[in-house]
Amino acid sequence: MLALSAAVSGAAAAEALSGHDGLLGGPSETLTNTLPWRDGLADAPEAASAGNWRYLNGAEVGFLTAAVDRLIPADPTGPSASEAGVVVFLDRQLAGDYGNGAHFYLQGPWQKGDTTQGYQSRFTPAQFYRHAISAIGQAVGKSDNGKVFKDLSADRQDALLKQMETGDLKLDGPITSKAFFTMFLQNVLEGYFSDPIYGGNKGGAAWAMIGFPGAHYDYSEWVTAYNQRIPVPMVGLRGRLAWSRS
Amino acid sequence: MAQAMPKVDVVLVGFGWTGAILAQQLCDAGLSVLALERAAARSTPVNWATTFDQDELRYMWRHHLFQNVKYSTLTFRNNIHQSALPMRHLGSFLPGTGVGGAGIHWNGQIWRWLESDFKLKSHNEARYGKQATAGLTLQDMPVSYQELEPYYDMFDKTCGTSGQAGNLSGAKQTGGNPFEAPRSAPYPTPPLPMTYGPKLFEQAAASMGLHPFPHPAGNLSQEYTNPLGMQLGKCTFCGFCEKFGCGNYSKASPQTTLIPYILTKPNFELRTESEVLKVERTPDGRHATGVTYIDSAGIEHFQPADIVALTAYQLHNVHLMLVSGIGQPYDPATGQGHVGKNYCYQTMGSVDVFFDDKLLNPFIGAGALASVIDDYNGDNFDHSGLGFIGGAYIAGMVTGARPIEMVRVPDGVPKWGLEWKHAAKKYFLRAMGLSVHGSSYPQAGNYLDLDPTYKDQFGRPMLRMTFDFPPNDLKMSQYCTDRAAEIARNMGASSVHAKPRKGPYDITHYQTTHNVGGTMMGESPADSVVNKYSQSWNVANLFVTGAGLYPQNPGYNPTGTLAALAYLTADAIKTKYVKAAGQPLVAA
Ligand SMILES: Cc1cc2nc3c(=O)[nH]c(=O)nc-3n(C[C@H](O)[C@H](O)[C@H](O)COP(=O)(O)OP(=O)(O)OC[C@H]3O[C@@H](n4cnc5c(N)ncnc54)[C@H](O)[C@@H]3O)c2cc1C
Numbered sequence: 001m002l003a004l005s006a007a008v009s010g011a012a013a014a015e016a017l018s019g020h021d022g023l024l025g026g027p028s029e030t031l032t033n034t035l036p037w038r039d040g041l042a043d044a045p046e047a048a049s050a051g052n053w054r055y056l057n058g059a060e061v062g063f064l065t066a067a068v069d070r071l072i073p074a075d076p077t078g079p080s081a082s083e084a085g086v087v088v089f090l091d092r093q094l095a096g097d098y099g100n101g102a103h104f105y106l107q108g109p110w111q112k113g114d115t116t117q118g119y120q121s122r123f124t125p126a127q128f129y130r131h132a133i134s135a136i137g138q139a140v141g142k143s144d145n146g147k148v149f150k151d152l153s154a155d156r157q158d159a160l161l162k163q164m165e166t167g168d169l170k171l172d173g174p175i176t177s178k179a180f181f182t183m184f185l186q187n188v189l190e191g192y193f194s195d196p197i198y199g200g201n202k203g204g205a206a207w208a209m210i211g212f213p214g215a216h217y218d219y220s221e222w223v224t225a226y227n228q229r230i231p232v233p234m235v236g237l238r239g240r241l242a243w244s245r246s
Numbered sequence: 247m248a249q250a251m252p253k254v255d256v257v258l259v260g261f262g263w264t265g266a267i268l269a270q271q272l273c274d275a276g277l278s279v280l281a282l283e284r285a286a287a288r289s290t291p292v293n294w295a296t297t298f299d300q301d302e303l304r305y306m307w308r309h310h311l312f313q314n315v316k317y318s319t320l321t322f323r324n325n326i327h328q329s330a331l332p333m334r335h336l337g338s339f340l341p342g343t344g345v346g347g348a349g350i351h352w353n354g355q356i357w358r359w360l361e362s363d364f365k366l367k368s369h370n371e372a373r374y375g376k377q378a379t380a381g382l383t384l385q386d387m388p389v390s391y392q393e394l395e396p397y398y399d400m401f402d403k404t405c406g407t408s409g410q411a412g413n414l415s416g417a418k419q420t421g422g423n424p425f426e427a428p429r430s431a432p433y434p435t436p437p438l439p440m441t442y443g444p445k446l447f448e449q450a451a452a453s454m455g456l457h458p459f460p461h462p463a464g465n466l467s468q469e470y471t472n473p474l475g476m477q478l479g480k481c482t483f484c485g486f487c488e489k490f491g492c493g494n495y496s497k498a499s500p501q502t503t504l505i506p507y508i509l510t511k512p513n514f515e516l517r518t519e520s521e522v523l524k525v526e527r528t529p530d531g532r533h534a535t536g537v538t539y540i541d542s543a544g545i546e547h548f549q550p551a552d553i554v555a556l557t558a559y560q561l562h563n564v565h566l567m568l569v570s571g572i573g574q575p576y577d578p579a580t581g582q583g584h585v586g587k588n589y590c591y592q593t594m595g596s597v598d599v600f601f602d603d604k605l606l607n608p609f610i611g612a613g614a615l616a617s618v619i620d621d622y623n624g625d626n627f628d629h630s631g632l633g634f635i636g637g638a639y640i641a642g643m644v645t646g647a648r649p650i651e652m653v654r655v656p657d658g659v660p661k662w663g664l665e666w667k668h669a670a671k672k673y674f675l676r677a678m679g680l681s682v683h684g685s686s687y688p689q690a691g692n693y694l695d696l697d698p699t700y701k702d703q704f705g706r707p708m709l710r711m712t713f714d715f716p717p718n719d720l721k722m723s724q725y726c727t728d729r730a731a732e733i734a735r736n737m738g739a740s741s742v743h744a745k746p747r748k749g750p751y752d753i754t755h756y757q758t759t760h761n762v763g764g765t766m767m768g769e770s771p772a773d774s775v776v777n778k779y780s781q782s783w784n785v786a787n788l789f790v791t792g793a794g795l796y797p798q799n800p801g802y803n804p805t806g807t808l809a810a811l812a813y814l815t816a817d818a819i820k821t822k823y824v825k826a827a828g829q830p831l832v833a834a
């Protein structure tokens with residue numbers, strides 16, 4: 001058992017360990033003449049919850065479902081982004097630490113900045129999505145006779161997304177369409193290709209499409225198996241994906 | 247008022263690679279050593295076990311093991327005419343935090359510099375004339391390769407580095423790097439076997455008369471026990487290495503090679519969640535009395551010590567020097583001062599290589615799995631008429647294929663939509679990247695200082711980074727990336743996409759965590775911040791480790807050399823400084 005100069009045990013020790021990502025808050029501890037071994041405190045990931053929307057409202061779900069399926073459309077090669085659960089992924093991410101800006105510096109003063117200086121918004125990612133989607137809704141309403149994005153043709157949706165990608169779609173308010181698109185495309189790829197535990201990549205379907213076998217730890221026997229399919233079953237953090245029901 | 251703690255012989259500020267090296271060396275010499283680490287203790291079974299380590303989202307994109315910029319960041323601008331703004335999200339570099347530092351989530355690419363890299367300025371001027379270095383504030387190192395060799399060897403033996411020597415005490419060895427400086431001993435373990443992609447690179451490079459060799463790796467090719475009795479296992483090519491911890495005890499890190507040994511020493515203490523705010527000094531400023539640190543309960547402590555060693559990451563060491571008022575800050579307008587001067591980075595180019603008819607299976611990878619050529623690095627080739635100096639190693643490298651980061655599509659394919667989807671499906675298993683790992687040389691306008699506007703959570707000015715790639719380095723990257731593209735075409739690729747580094751420097755996209763300079767070592771206080779033993783010219787009982795010591799960055803990953811310099815420092819403290827406590831080891 002660990003010898004600590006300050007009495008740290010149970011929940012407090014668990015909290016100290018959760019300080020791994022630089023979130024100060026765990027107690028300071030002094031270790032001497034000991035090995036820092038603890039039982040039963042694995043820093044395991046937290047799975048996305050099941051059930052209803054945690055953050056997104058109905059209009060946002062409508063916009064995102066339509067938009068993500070233009071970024072990664074349905075076709076026989078693999079699932080569309082929404083079929084793979086990417087909108088659920090986005091909702092859970094925005095409702096959680098990422099959306100709350102747990103790893104963003106958000107203090108002022110704020111200035112627009114150059115693209116090389118990166119994200120300069122005062123908003124958390126969750127606020128950023130909310131403001132951007134609402135501003136996009138207004139811009140589209142003006143340009144497309146009061147219609148909403150999800151009801152436009154696929155071609156028109158693509159044209160609008162291209163305008164966001166270049167920043168040509170002008171938005172009211174502090175967020176540029178380009179800044180939104182950059183974050184959005186990144187988050188969509190995250191949802192599509194991350195472990196199914198986070199709500200996207202349902203059943204590992206996106207991995208299956210590209211041929212990624214998932215969360216293996218040992219490929220020793222295949223290192224020099226050149227130019228051939230590696231016949232390992234796909235696994236996720238919760239085990240063989242063929243076995244899981246989600 | 248800060249609470250005073252019991253005095254120790256040595257206080258270490260930060261407990262990553264260099265902190266662990268100094269702790270082991272100085273504890274074994276009988277000194278009492280306390281390491282203050284700003285974040286938590288971490289260990290393999292608790293923090294990156296094989297049951298959950300293979301998680302690209304959490305570790306890479308949600309920065310689970312990296313410094314959290316919410317609490318600690320810096321400001322950035324490309325040049326002195328812009329306003330620097332906070333780095334609000336990590337991107338270009340990923341500093342570590344917590345016990346083990348960035349040594350947890352590094353790749354394990356372990357390099358030595360070329361002999362000429364130690365005399366960079368004088369070497370290039372002698373060969374190409376003074377105009378070759380114009381516009382670059384290059385400097386020679388005050389140590390030579392020969393002086394550092396025994397310490398390079400110590401680091402290799404600590405890590406168990408896997409590789410093939412190219413030069414053993416002057417005798418060239420087949421299969422190794424023919425350009426490397428003489429090593430006194432072979433690598434402790436044989437090179438890693440090559441997967442298909444690196445093999446194709448090796449064959450193509452050899453067919454062109456170049457000199458491919460296996461990349462030296464801290465991902466071990468076989469079981470190994472280091473001189474301290476620490477045991478490492480055989481790498482299983484999991485591909486979650488760079489930016490991840492190793493769940494397998496196969497990657498050399500402070501945790502696998504040093505810390506378990508150190509923690510059993512009665513004269514060692516580790517205090518976590520303890521962030522050092524300032525180095526304290528006697529009223530005349532010539533002597534450090536210890537450090538002030540703040541714990542996670544917000545309580546400030548004064549930790550007295552006879553020797554203070556700044557073993558935080560390069561950026562934080564420079565920041566601590568500046569906020570403690572030690573040495574003269576560099577001013578680009580006058581050229582005066584050295585703290586923060588010669589900030590350099592790494593000039594990274596790359597080439598994406600696509601095959602219609604070959605399955606590379608790039609998910610089988612390791613942090614340093616590559617076949618590499620050094621023909622275009624440093625001054626290994628004639629630069630006459632090229633208009634630049636410096637160079638890059640070119641590596642057919644497969645660190646793994648995490649799909650959020652590494653779905654590669656050929657040039658001209660859009661970034662989204664059906665065409666992207668089809669290309670992603672077609673090429674994920676059939677593409678790889680060549681890394682063009684280039685040098686970064688200093689220019690007068692690239693530096694680190696204190697930001698005039700933004701304050702950190704403790705009310706101190708943030709560190710401000712002013713950086714852009716010098717024209718010399720962009721030319722170098724173009725030239726070396728062109729050479730890499732030639733190799734790629736000889737690999738039988740169906741298409742090749744060359745991506746030389748272009749300016750301006752952009753802080754949002756990952757390049758490397760190889761930030762260097764700012765506390766450079768030199769011959770005298772007139773040219774540097776510390777002497778060859780990493781001892782401050784101003785405060786004789788203050789030592790500084792890390793890549794901040796470099797006056798410029800050669801085309802290699804930094805850790806091999808900064809680890810060797812830390813061993814040299816430890817040796818100087820043990821054998822010289824303790825006999826002359828409080829005295830400069832080099833006359834100013
Ligand atoms: C993704 C990645 C891949 C890399 N791959 C390679 C590679 O293949 N080869 C290579 O050579 N290099 C590589 N590097 C770089 C390598 O990790 C660093 O060069 C090395 O870790 C530097 O050692 P250090 O002791 O200077 O700093 P670190 O190992 O980072 O340790 C510094 C420690 O100081 C602590 N600290 C900072 N400020 C304070 C303070 N004020 N008070 C208390 N503690 C503090 C930090 O929390 C940290 O634990 C890589 C880095 C990253 C992020």
Ligand code: SF4
Pocket residue numbers: 464465466480481482483484485486487488491492493494495496497611612613
């Ligand atoms: S590739 Fe090898 S050394 Fe790297 S994390 Fe995986 S098992 Fe460890």
